Amino acid sequence: MSDLLSVDHLSRRFTNAGLFQKRQVFHAVSDVSFTLARGQILGVVGESGCGKSTLARLILRLIQPSEGSVWFDGIDMASLSRADLRRLRQRMQLVFQDPYSAIDPRYRVRDALLEPFKVQGVKLKSADATVASLLEMVGLNPALTHSYPHQLSGGQKQRIGIARALALNPSLVVLDEPTASLDVSVQAQIIALLNRLRESLGLTYLFISHDLGLVRYFCDKILVMYLGRIVEIMPSDALPAHPYTRALLDSTFEPDPRQRRTIARLSGEIPSGYNPPPGCAFAARCPRVSGLCRTTLPPLQPLTDRHQAACHHPLAGEARPETVQQIDTRLSAVP
Amino acid sequence: MKALHALPVIKTLASVKGSIAAAYLLLLIVGAVFAPWLSPYPYDQQDLTIMNQPPSMTHLMGTDEFGRDVLSRLITGARTSLSVSVTAISVSVLSGLILGAVCGYFGGTFDRVVMIAVDLTWSFPEILIALMLVAIIGPGLQGVVLAIAIAYLAQFTRLTRTQVMVLKGETFVEATVNLGAGHTHILFAHLLPNVLAPVLVAAMLATGDAIILEATLGFFGLGAQPPTPSWGAMMSSGTAQLFIAPWVILLPGLAVALTVIFLNLFGDAIIAALDIRTKLREA
Numbered sequence: 001m002s003d004l005l006s007v008d009h010l011s012r013r014f015t016n017a018g019l020f021q022k023r024q025v026f027h028a029v030s031d032v033s034f035t036l037a038r039g040q041i042l043g044v045v046g047e048s049g050c051g052k053s054t055l056a057r058l059i060l061r062l063i064q065p066s067e068g069s070v071w072f073d074g075i076d077m078a079s080l081s082r083a084d085l086r087r088l089r090q091r092m093q094l095v096f097q098d099p100y101s102a103i104d105p106r107y108r109v110r111d112a113l114l115e116p117f118k119v120q121g122v123k124l125k126s127a128d129a130t131v132a133s134l135l136e137m138v139g140l141n142p143a144l145t146h147s148y149p150h151q152l153s154g155g156q157k158q159r160i161g162i163a164r165a166l167a168l169n170p171s172l173v174v175l176d177e178p179t180a181s182l183d184v185s186v187q188a189q190i191i192a193l194l195n196r197l198r199e200s201l202g203l204t205y206l207f208i209s210h211d212l213g214l215v216r217y218f219c220d221k222i223l224v225m226y227l228g229r230i231v232e233i234m235p236s237d238a239l240p241a242h243p244y245t246r247a248l249l250d251s252t253f254e255p256d257p258r259q260r261r262t263i264a265r266l267s268g269e270i271p272s273g274y275n276p277p278p279g280c281a282f283a284a285r286c287p288r289v290s291g292l293c294r295t296t297l298p299p300l301q302p303l304t305d306r307h308q309a310a311c312h313h314p315l316a317g318e319a320r321p322e323t324v325q326q327i328d329t330r331l332s333a334v335p
Numbered sequence: 336m337k338a339l340h341a342l343p344v345i346k347t348l349a350s351v352k353g354s355i356a357a358a359y360l361l362l363l364i365v366g367a368v369f370a371p372w373l374s375p376y377p378y379d380q381q382d383l384t385i386m387n388q389p390p391s392m393t394h395l396m397g398t399d400e401f402g403r404d405v406l407s408r409l410i411t412g413a414r415t416s417l418s419v420s421v422t423a424i425s426v427s428v429l430s431g432l433i434l435g436a437v438c439g440y441f442g443g444t445f446d447r448v449v450m451i452a453v454d455l456t457w458s459f460p461e462i463l464i465a466l467m468l469v470a471i472i473g474p475g476l477q478g479v480v481l482a483i484a485i486a487y488l489a490q491f492t493r494l495t496r497t498q499v500m501v502l503k504g505e506t507f508v509e510a511t512v513n514l515g516a517g518h519t520h521i522l523f524a525h526l527l528p529n530v531l532a533p534v535l536v537a538a539m540l541a542t543g544d545a546i547i548l549e550a551t552l553g554f555f556g557l558g559a560q561p562p563t564p565s566w567g568a569m570m571s572s573g574t575a576q577l578f579i580a581p582w583v584i585l586l587p588g589l590a591v592a593l594t595v596i597f598l599n600l601f602g603d604a605i606i607a608a609l610d611i612r613t614k615l616r617e618a
Contacts, residue, residue, distance in 0.1 A: 060513060062509060062513060086516075086517065088515075089513060089515035090514070090515055093513065094510070096506050096509075098506055101506040102506045103510075104507045104529070105529070106529060115511065115514060116514045119511065119516040120514070
């Protein structure tokens with residue numbers, strides 16, 4: 001099976017150059033490498049500000065990387081001309097976190113859904129039929145064709161966002177926290193819709209989220225980020241080896257009060273991306289920290305053939321085996 | 336759904352301010368357009384036997400120092416005032432939209448240079464720029480149009496630029512880039528349509544100021560040249576007989592004041608109506 005997406009040592013630094021300020025460099029994404037096979041779902045998890053969204057935009061080349069390369073279906077994205085890149089964009093689409101601002105307020109549903117074809121210069125046999133089939137695909141009433149975004153609910157807008165992303169029949173869809181700004185019940189519907197669409201259209205997803213529970217349920221493979229770096233890459237049913245992933249997993253919400261545990265909360269904050277520490281970025285908050293962690297950056301090391309962690313003192317078999325099952329039942333209860 | 340989009344227009348016309356202002360402005364525009372047919376006498380017909388006559392049944396607004404009918408001159412003067420200020424503001428809005436959009440969207444050195452130039456014009460009072468330009472070009476309506484256009488250019492360029500810079504960061508613009516759109520599509524299909532509403536409201540308010548500026552230049556004898564009537568020029572010639580025939584100066588002055596007041600009221604009504612719409616959008 002060939003990899004649809006291959007990311008190689010990708011880094012992005014932002015320079016803050018104010019007129020009277022000292023020049024500061026922000027390390028948003030540092031040395032990220034991974035591959036994504038066709039038809040798979042890769043989850044990217046991490047706290048706010050860990051570089052998840054920057055990573056998504058680097059992959060889609062909405063921003064330029066400082067170092068490293070992105071290969072999409074065997075093509076080096078950096079080698080493309082502007083025109084070729086614009087043409088390639090139809091094969092890789094993005095669904096946004098905030099459906100409220102993702103559609104031009106002056107565009108009716110119909111205009112928003114036809115825009116991809118207009119931009120790519122695709123001639124349609126029947127615009128009405130295309131809009132109707134796109135709406136049907138995402139489970140929306142065709143009567144909404146002439147509605148303005150402000151007349152739609154958040155969930156409806158997100159479905160329009162998904163329909164627009166899928167209009168040009170892409171191979172890769174990057175989902176940037178597509179459920180983060182929606183109600184819980186609507187979240188489950190959107191996840192179910194995404195699952196159905198992936199199966200029927202053979203899509204490959206890069207799913208960005210801060211909800212490890214959701215990612216474990218939805219994805220095949222999980223990539224955990226902390227301060228712009230990958231701390232762990234693991235199959236979604238594996239037990240976390242990195243203490244940070246473990247802490248994230250412990251913080252997933254448990255609906256059943258009898259099942260709730262006392263959580264070892266993380267204290268402290270993420271170090272600043274302006275001045276990353278020389279050692280492990282998680283060292284200041286880690287319960288298993290040693291002197292080595294503060295001085296030496298742990299490399300991403302393989303634990304098994306599908307599991308890698310960047311930790312000097314990885315955990316082994318200490319997670320609760322019931323967790324995945326619980327999340328499974330929680331989410332499958334929703335239609 | 337159509338009705339919802341037409342709502343600002345309805346709201347504007349339905350409000351007390353908006354409807355009165357719209358009625359006055361409509362009357363003014365009709366008067367200006369059909370001036371040759373509506374005015375009771377030719378505006379330049381002199382009759383020295385009836386100099387400085389007060390308003391009467393034959394001359395509803397009296398006559399001036401050459402025995403010309405003030406009402407006819409007022410109606411024809413509306414033509415000058417409106418066409419000059421509307422043309423000037425249109426030129427200003429159009430250039431401001433283009434300059435502001437390019438500066439806001441692309442930024443860089445061009446943006447910085449244009450902004451310095453634009454801010455420079457902003458640091459002088461409008462009347463000073465206008466006087467300076469008319470002094471260079473020479474008196475006449477073209478000079479006045481250009482002077483007013485340049486005097487208000489900064490306002491529209493700044494407004495467009497700021498709006499474009501804000502909109503550029505919106506998610507829907509990123510979404511369009513990600514669909515493979517180029518700069519032209521983003522500018523013309525997303526940015527400019529969203530900038531248009533606030534710019535047009537600002538243009539409406541600026542037209543009121545432009546009428547005053549036109550009248551001021553006319554008063555100084557720098558605008559329309561005799562015998563073409565303009566409200567400012569009429570007031571200027573009226574100063575000489577302020578105590579003999581006050582209507583010659585007061586009536587064009589009233590016309591300027593009313594027009595500016597109603598343009599502002601109309602602008603206010605539009606702003607109020609648009610605010611209601613944004614509230615609707617959030618709901």
